Amino acid sequence: MTKTVTSLFQSEPHATAAARHLEQAGIPKAGIDIWSTPHNLAPRLEDAGVSRADAYAYVEGVLRGGTLVIVSCSEDEVAQAVSILDQEGVLDLDEQQTSWRSEGRQENTTEHLADSLNRGSDLTGANPDVAGANRPDPMSHGRIRVQPSKMERPVQK
Helix, strand or coil: CEEEEEEEECCHHHHHHHHHHHHHCCCCHHHEEEECCCCCHHHHHHHCCCCHHHHHHHHHHHHCCCEEEEEEEEHHHHHHHHHHHHCCCEECHHHHHHHHHHCCCCCCHHHHHHHHHHHCCCCCCCCCCCCCCCCCCCEEECCEEEEECCCCCCCCC
């Protein structure tokens, strides 16, 4: 089964170094994505099995100058990927969210912004549907999140 491993880094150089180390360890380059812009990031994460709450938290992290690494790997490669990512200066998403809230972050602000980036519209509009936004991730390794990837449904003819 394929897993999705996500981690937020303070800077693009840290994320790039982590990706390079993942490749050196045998993780295929095609399974490693680096995101330093938020456009279409939330839907990409949700499609990969990341909870809506975490997806929008990652968008906020990228909006605040961070860089996200998304790794699609086999279950056997998860421990190695987590170990490598954890050595490269990954940020704790929960701590970051607490810090953002203490700075006066408004709930759903990131979701509005991410939705507007995805639709190409302005920020005026109804709150996006956030049902299930507070669901916990299936698995978390400290600062790195691991979840099963959503399975593609076969096309029926």
